Amino acid sequence: xxxxxxxxxxxxxVGLTTSAESVQPGTTPxxxxxxxxxxxxxxxxxxxxxxxxxxxxxxxGIDKTRKEGPAELGHSRILDVLGADRFAPVKxxxxxxxxxxxxxxxxxxxxxxVEGDAMTPELHQRILQALAYRALAPGEDAGGKNVVxxxxxxxxxxxxxxxxxxxRAAFLPWGNLNIKGVGRTSLAKITExxxxxxxxxxxxxxxxxxxxxxxxVGSNLFSRGSSRILAIIDTGDFTQWQNGSKEKRALIVRAxxxxxxxxVLKGYDQGGDxxxxxxxxxxxxxxxxxxxxxxxxxxxxxxxxxxxxxxxHARTQAEQQRWRIVxxxxxxxxxxxxxxxxxxxxxxxxxxTADIKTIKQGGSFFGEIDERASELAxxxxxxxxxxxxxxxxxxxxxxxxxxxASAYKRELTRQMVDATGLKPSMGEVLLSEQPAACERLSxxxxxxxxxxxxGDLLADKRVVDDAVVDVFNALxxxxxxxxxxxxxxxxxxxxxxxxxxxxxxxxTQKKEQTLxxxxxxxxxxxxxxxxxxxAAAAKLDGHYxxxxxxxxxxxxxxxxxxxxxxxLYKAPAHELFDRVVxxxxxxxxxxxxxxxxDKLAASSVRSFEALLELGGKGAIExxxxxxxxxxxxxxxAVRAFDDGKRRVHLSMPLTGDEASGFVLATLPGAxxxxxxxxxxxxxRFTVDGWQTTQEVQARLGVDEHGRPAITFDIPVIKxxxxxxxxxxxxxxxxxxxxxxxxSNFRGYTFAVPDKQEAAALAKGLAx
Amino acid sequence: MSGKPTPAxxxxxxxxxxxxxxxxxxxxxxxxDVDLGGVARTSFDLLxxxxxxxxxxxxxxxxxxAETRARIERVVGAVEAxxxxxxxxxxxxxxxxxxxxxxxxxxxxxxxAAVSGVALGKSLIKxxxxxxxxxxxxxxxxKGRKVFEEKFGHLVxxxxxxxxxxxxxxxx
Ligand SMILES: [Zn+2]
Numbered sequence: 053x054x055x056x057x058x059x060x061x062x063x064x065x066v067g068l069t070t071s072a073e074s075v076q077p078g079t080t081p082x083x084x085x086x087x088x089x090x091x092x093x094x095x096x097x098x099x100x101x102x103x104x105x106x107x108x109x110x111x112x113g114i115d116k117t118r119k120e121g122p123a124e125l126g127h128s129r130i131l132d133v134l135g136a137d138r139f140a141p142v143k144x145x146x147x148x149x150x151x152x153x154x155x156x157x158x159x160x161x162x163x164x165x166v167e168g169d170a171m172t173p174e175l176h177q178r179i180l181q182a183l184a185y186r187a188l189a190p191g192e193d194a195g196g197k198n199v200v201x202x203x204x205x206x207x208x209x210x211x212x213x214x215x216x217x218x219x220r221a222a223f224l225p226w227g228n229l230n231i232k233g234v235g236r237t238s239l240a241k242i243t244e245x246x247x248x249x250x251x252x253x254x255x256x257x258x259x260x261x262x263x264x265x266x267x268x269v270g271s272n273l274f275s276r277g278s279s280r281i282l283a284i285i286d287t288g289d290f291t292q293w294q295n296g297s298k299e300k301r302a303l304i305v306r307a308x309x310x311x312x313x314x315x316v317l318k319g320y321d322q323g324g325d326x327x328x329x330x331x332x333x334x335x336x337x338x339x340x341x342x343x344x345x346x347x348x349x350x351x352x353x354x355x356x357x358x359x360x361x362x363x364x365h366a367r368t369q370a371e372q373q374r375w376r377i378v379x380x381x382x383x384x385x386x387x388x389x390x391x392x393x394x395x396x397x398x399x400x401x402x403x404x405t406a407d408i409k410t411i412k413q414g415g416s417f418f419g420e421i422d423e424r425a426s427e428l429a430x431x432x433x434x435x436x437x438x439x440x441x442x443x444x445x446x447x448x449x450x451x452x453x454x455x456x457a458s459a460y461k462r463e464l465t466r467q468m469v470d471a472t473g474l475k476p477s478m479g480e481v482l483l484s485e486q487p488a489a490c491e492r493l494s495x496x497x498x499x500x501x502x503x504x505x506x507g508d509l510l511a512d513k514r515v516v517d518d519a520v521v522d523v524f525n526a527l528x529x530x531x532x533x534x535x536x537x538x539x540x541x542x543x544x545x546x547x548x549x550x551x552x553x554x555x556x557x558x559x560t561q562k563k564e565q566t567l568x569x570x571x572x573x574x575x576x577x578x579x580x581x582x583x584x585x586x587a588a589a590a591k592l593d594g595h596y597x598x599x600x601x602x603x604x605x606x607x608x609x610x611x612x613x614x615x616x617x618x619x620l621y622k623a624p625a626h627e628l629f630d631r632v633v634x635x636x637x638x639x640x641x642x643x644x645x646x647x648x649x650d651k652l653a654a655s656s657v658r659s660f661e662a663l664l665e666l667g668g669k670g671a672i673e674x675x676x677x678x679x680x681x682x683x684x685x686x687x688x689a690v691r692a693f694d695d696g697k698r699r700v701h702l703s704m705p706l707t708g709d710e711a712s713g714f715v716l717a718t719l720p721g722a723x724x725x726x727x728x729x730x731x732x733x734x735x736r737f738t739v740d741g742w743q744t745t746q747e748v749q750a751r752l753g754v755d756e757h758g759r760p761a762i763t764f765d766i767p768v769i770k771x772x773x774x775x776x777x778x779x780x781x782x783x784x785x786x787x788x789x790x791x792x793x794x795s796n797f798r799g800y801t802f803a804v805p806d807k808q809e810a811a812a813l814a815k816g817l818a819x
Numbered sequence: 820m821s822g823k824p825t826p827a828x829x830x831x832x833x834x835x836x837x838x839x840x841x842x843x844x845x846x847x848x849x850x851x852d853v854d855l856g857g858v859a860r861t862s863f864d865l866l867x868x869x870x871x872x873x874x875x876x877x878x879x880x881x882x883x884x885a886e887t888r889a890r891i892e893r894v895v896g897a898v899e900a901x902x903x904x905x906x907x908x909x910x911x912x913x914x915x916x917x918x919x920x921x922x923x924x925x926x927x928x929x930x931x932a933a934v935s936g937v938a939l940g941k942s943l944i945k946x947x948x949x950x951x952x953x954x955x956x957x958x959x960x961x962k963g964r965k966v967f968e969e970k971f972g973h974l975v976x977x978x979x980x981x982x983x984x985x986x987x988x989x990x991x
Contacts, residue, residue, distance in 0.1 A: 600924075600953065618851040628849060647846070655852050697927055736865075736910070742847070742857030747910035767913060767928040769951045779843075781865060783872055 108161070110338060111277055111392070113228030113309035116163060121200075123182035125163050125227035131203060133337045134315055134330055139203035140238045142222040144185040144231075146198040149287040149303070151179050152257070152636060153264060153645040157667070157681065158282050158307060162227050168718060169682045171642070183305045184285050187222070187235030187253070201225070204237035208317030209384025209430060213242040220253045223310075229282060232259075232304040254291050257302035257636075259397050260284035261629040261649055266396035267306075268653035269620065272662045273375050274368055278393035279308040284645065286636075300637050308392065311337065313431040314385035321430050323438025328354075331435050335361065338390045354447040358432050359455055364391035365428060366459035367466075369421050373501075374467035375617065375658060376402050376524065378511075380410035382423040384430055400511055400622030401656075404519035405501040408511040410622050416509065418502065421460055425453040465494040471527050472581060473610030476661055478588050478595045486587045493580040497523055500573050503566070505557040515621045521552040521570055523577075528614035530581060531607040541578065548574045597770070597807045605771035605806060609660050612773035612803075619652045628652075647798060650683070654799040660773050663803035669817060670756065676814050677701065677756070679802055685718030687755060688776070688800040690768075692810040700776060700802055702735065702764040703755045716762070729782045735764045737778030745778075770806040775799045824876040826883060836869040871898045903973055908932055908985030911970045915963045916948050923955035930954075932967075933987035937979050941972035949987065 109116060113133075114126030131139065156169040164182075166175060185200055202222035212219075219240030221232040233255025244252060263281050270278025285303040292298055311334045318324040332352045335341040342356035368391035372379065379386070380398030388394045398410045402417070409416045415423035429452040436443040469479040469490050483490050503520035510516070529551045533539060539547070552574060556566045585606070589599060596602035619625060632648045635641070657663060667689075668680035675693035682688070687703040708715040713724045725733070733750035748764050755761040766776070777799040805813060840862040847858040875895050878888045908915075908931065916929035930951035936944050946967055947956035959967070974984065981988040 604952065621851075624851065651850070655850070696925065736861060738857070741853050742861065743854045745857070745861055745907075745909055746912060748913045767916070769926065769928045779861070779865065781868070783868055 107339070111309060112162060112307055113311075113337075114162060114226075119163075119226075121182055121224065121226035123164055123178060123226070125182065125229075128223055128225055128228040129337065130205070130223060130228055130310060131225065133311060133333050134205060135326065135333070138206045138315065138326060138330065139223075140206065140217070142202040142204050142234065142237050143188045144200055144202045144222070144234065145188050145192075145194045146181065146200070147184050147186050147287050147303075149180060149184050149285045150640065150642065151176055151283055152286045152302065152642050153260070153281075153284040153649060154179060155264070155268075155280065155282050158280055162229075162282065162307060164227075168685065170685060170718060179283060180285070182226070183224070183229065183231070183283050184287070184303060185224070185231060185234065186287065186303065187237060189235075202231065202234065204239050205315065206239060206318075207312060207314035207385055208319045208322065208434070209314035210320065210427065211381070211383035211385060212314075213246060215240055215242050220255060227282070228307065228309065230306045230310055232306060233301055234303065252291055254289060254301040255304050256291065257284065257286065257300045257304075257633045258626070258629050260302050260304040261632060261645060262399075262626065263304060263306065263396050264649045265625070265629075265652045265656075266393070266399050266620070268649075269617070269656040270393045270396065270399075272657040272659050272666070273377070274371050274391075274393055276364055276368055276388070276390050276392040277308070278396065279306050279310060279388070281305065282307050286640075300633050308394070309338065309388065309390075310394065311389050312385050312387065312394065313389050313427060314383075315389075316431055317384060317434045321434055321437075323434035323436070325438065327435050327438035332357075334389050340364070340390060354435065355450055358428075358435075358447075358450060358452075361389060361391070362428055362452065362455045363459045363463075365424055366456055367391060367463045368393070369424055369456075369460055370463035370467045372420070373405075373417075373464060374471055376405060376417075377617075378402070378408055378410055378415070378417045378420060380414045380622075382415050382420055382427060384427050387424075387427070389431075398622070399620070400625075401617035401620040402511060403515065403517045403616050403618070403621070404522045405524070406509055406511075406516050406518040407502075407504055408509050408516045410510075410512055412510060412512075421456065422453075425456045428452050428456065461494075464498070465490050468494040468497045469584065471497070471524065471610070471614060472584055473527075473531050473606035473608070473613070474584070474588055475595055475605070475609075478591065481591055481595070482584065482587055485591070486584075489580070489583045489587055493577075493584050496573065496577040496580040497527070500526075500552065500570070500577060503570070503573075505555070507557070511622055514623050517555070518557075520556055520566060521554050523552065524614045524616070525553060526551040526574075526577065527581075528610055530578075531585075531603070531610045534585065535603050535607050544578050544582075545575050548578050595808065601770065601806060604769070608771045608773060613658045613660060615658065617656045617658065619655050625652070650798045654801050655775055657801050660803045663773065663801060664805055664809060664813065669813065671814075671817055672756075676810065676817060678805070678813055680756070681800065682718075683798050683800055685716075685720070687761075688802075689756075690802050690804055691765075692805050692813070696770075696807070698768045698770055698772075698804050700766040700768055700800075700804075702766075703753070703761045704763075705755055706730070706752075706760040706762055725782065730762055733762060733780060733782045735778050735780050737766070737776055739774035739776055741775070742777070768804050770804055773801075773803040775801045824873070824880070826877060826880075829873040829877060832873045833870055836866060836873075840866055867898050867901065871895050906970055906974070906984060908971075911966060914966045915959055915970075917963060917966075918960045919948055919957075919963055921948075921950035921953060921955055922957040924950060924953040926950045926952035928952065931985070931987055932959075933989070934981045935989050935991050937975060937981065937988075937991070938977040941968050941975040944975050 113129045115129050116126040118127035120127050156166055159166050185202060188194060202224060204218040204222040206217035217239040219237055219242060220234060221230050222234050222237060223230050236253035260281060264284060267278050267280035271280060281304060283305040287303060289301040290298040291301055316323060316327045316331045332341060335357045340357060340360050342353045342360055343350040344353040378400055380400060386395035398414060400410045402408055407416045407418045432450060432452055436447045439446055466479060466483060469482060470476060500521050500523040505518045505520055507518045526548050530548060533547050552570060554567060554570050556563045592599060592602050596605060628648060632644050636644050664678065666679055669676065669678040672691065675691060677689045677691050680689040689701045691699040691701045704716050705718055706714050707717050710727045713726055714730055715722055715724050730750060730752060734747050736745050736747045738745050748766055750762045750764055753761055753763040844858060844862055847853045847855050874891050877883050878891050912929055912932060915932060920927050928951040929948040931949045933947045933949055933956055934944055946959060946964060948959050949956050
């Protein structure tokens with residue numbers, strides 16, 4: 053089984069090549085990393101880093117050829133990319149604790165040996181050995197426990213007070229994993245009196261839940277992805293707040309390259325002698341370095357590299373608009389340098405497109421681009437300042453704001469074309485061949501999106517729904533009108549007006565004016581959409597199986613992708629996480645976190661393209677199987693057969709036999725069933741959030757490893773996407789058995805490939 | 820699932836099932852993108868099935884007082900009558916459509932089924948599957964037709980409203 057994780061195809065989309073596994077041997081000595089009662093350091097000095105070709109490994113920042121630590125994870129590349137001088141060592145000791153949440157899929161991507169999604173005592177122990185460390189206080193005795201050298205990264209920029217970098221987090225030498233809440237590091241200069249929250253060295257568990265959910269969702273929604281959480285570990289610590297209340301802490305173990313603009317800076321906006329080296333090394337690591345011919349061979353082209361990075365940030369910002377997301381607290385350190393998301397605790401989706409903020413002093417939905425511009429300008433300014441008198445020649449000034457704005461406009465057009473439900477491949481054709489039609493559409497959507505009622509826009513403790521219209525609902529519903537056949541323009545406009553669901557506040561006169569404007573913009577939106585769909589219909593060969601297939605595909609994608617991401621509105625999501633942490637504190641039941649985080653993530657993914665690539669895949673008889681993911685011990689996959697059939701396939705491994713009874717060993721409680729029970733087993737499921745249900749009968753079959761299994765096959769049509777949830781029940785003989793439905797509600801979000809997509813996926817498997 | 824059913828075991832199973840369904844509902848109530856009414860319908864349905872499956876064997880247990888056994892029989896009978904009258908197309912559509920292919924486009928996924936001629940009775944009523952890809956209608960396989968007759972045949976009498984059980988219907 054190949055595990056590809058989220059990003060490969062998307063990274064290809066942004067112009068990065070990928071290959072299966074091609075990492076050159078490292079140049080630094082291999083080391084095991086952990087010693088009993090001792091310490092090992094392994095930050096490279098200045099080395100010529102071999103490049104990692106695989107974009108997915110690059111996004112994770114690991115070198116798979118250099119296995120380190122008890123779990124034999126790949127070496128943390130950030131240590132080499134930034135260089136030893138950019139870290140402060142942190143002597144840390146292994147701690148006991150409880151793994152409150154673990155990301156099984158990510159663990160596999162990182163090379164952690166783990167099967168299925170069941171926590172066993174043995175796995176629990178391995179996780180603690182590999183990930184559970186806290187800083188030793190000066191002079192503290194490790195008491196014979198494992199000691200390891202961690203590395204706190206040095207950085208500057210906004211939002212860190214007078215800290216000199218990571219004040220409460222440090223990197224493990226393996227997995228490029230950052231432990232947040234590790235304790236106070238030597239880079240923490242801020243005092244508890246200045247900022248208690250960032251001075252005590254701990255991290256609240258709630259932050260771990262938020263970051264974990266957003267990490268998975270962000271990996272699906274953003275082409276540069278997001279940092280992700282591997283584990284949340286409860287060590288029993290609390291933060292005692294000055295007002296007497298207590299907050300549960302945790303070790304939050306975070307994955308991804310985690311290279312930030314802030315790493316180039318020292319202090320608020322200065323560079324240092326390391327700045328150019330770090331900037332170049334980071335850009336090179338991420339495949340973003342632009343070079344030009346120099347006196348002694350190729351040399352970095354600093355402004356061109358900067359522009360390339362700006363382009364990536366423009367894309368991320370445009371994707372935020374498309375999915376209705378605000379980051380909330382953009383700073384030099386709260387983003388990765390290639391535009392991947394980082395520090396996700398203030399992020400929020402929203403029902404419409406109001407200009408919301410999630411913290412008072414943060415950026416707003418439409419205004420956040422300015423924050424991004426000023427942070428990127430700070431980055432380039434620091435780089436220039438570090439070059440001294442060479443700056444004028446080697447890094448001439450760039451109008452970062454203008455660069456970002458123009459790249460943003462381009463990216464926004466791309467995103468709005470995507471939001472019509474067209475496949476990205478078709479979108480690209482239209483963008484190059486019909487740019488005016490695409491720009492017109494983007495403008496029409498933006499004009500509607502930006503109409504506000506001017507209320508309080510702080511969406512911190514409540515959901516803000518103050519936009520005048522729901523423009524994404526119009527994009528969501530319009531294509532199904534087209535499926536119903538030719539309707540006159542007047543009827544189409546009326547339909548769009550209905551879908552826009554205008555919510556107009558103010559005086560009667562103001563209302564009339566606003567509604568008139570909505571009416572006028574609705575006409576424009578209809579004309580712009582019609583033009584784009586017509587242009588696509590003229591070019592469908594090679595992208596769609598037929599005109600009808602194209603219309604269905606558009607309707608399904610638009611409906612799936614433009615559904616508001618309700619579960620991640622900040623106020624209710626944070627409330628939910630607070631309740632879960634509370635309940636976990638009382639009961640110690642780790643299932644609570646799994647359910648909250650995984651459920652939320654499953655219901656929030658929206659990118660059809662990314663879903664096709666999410667999970668394992670392989671060839672099966674007569675076709676391919678993709679999107680293989682294990683949820684609560686049940687293997688899920690989408691099957692695409694060469695004869696055109698499509699099935700969502702569920703499988704539960706079966707042990708035992710007819711005589712002694714069959715056992716569903718991977719399910720909680722390992723239920724034992726008779727043959728009659730197995731054959732009478734049914735799955736009641738929904739793909740529309742339980743508005744309607746269907747049932748499918750079990751079959752005795754074999755799983756992908758050829759083992760006996762109970763399987764279910766749900767027929768689905770090409771181009772469909774949705775979230776499958778369900779309960780299993782058996783009514784036979786004297787028995788009635790029902791699987792614990794609550795945990796099964798975590799859901800399986802899937803996308804079904806059409807002929808073209810299946811062919812491309814099959815080709816990827818063969819190559 | 821094994822051993823001789825006893826009133827205590829049945830009670831235990833019913834309590835477990837009830838607690839499980841309540842947990843499921845409480846969980847659904849926390850989630851904004853879930854139709855709580857829909858979850859409640861499924862829960863109620865499964866609860867009835869579970870109660871029936873657990874108490875029905877007690878009617879053959881001589882240790883249970885005759886009066887109680889009679890009562891159990893009445894309740895089980897009422898649950899079965901309810902199940903028969905509310906049987907949903909969605910729960911059998913996949914089985915009815917098994918092996919079927921749309922005559923128009925070759926698709927094999929049925930969006931729903933349509934009936935016509937209710938008064939003709941179960942062996943003559945017209946039954947067609949509606950293709951999820953192209954919307955065209957065509958008859959199911961004989962095996963699919965048989966599943967329909969087994970699951971819905973008892974409903975096919977004059978006065979039946981097929982829409983209530985999830986079918987498309989032309990009112991004939
Ligand atoms: Zn058809």
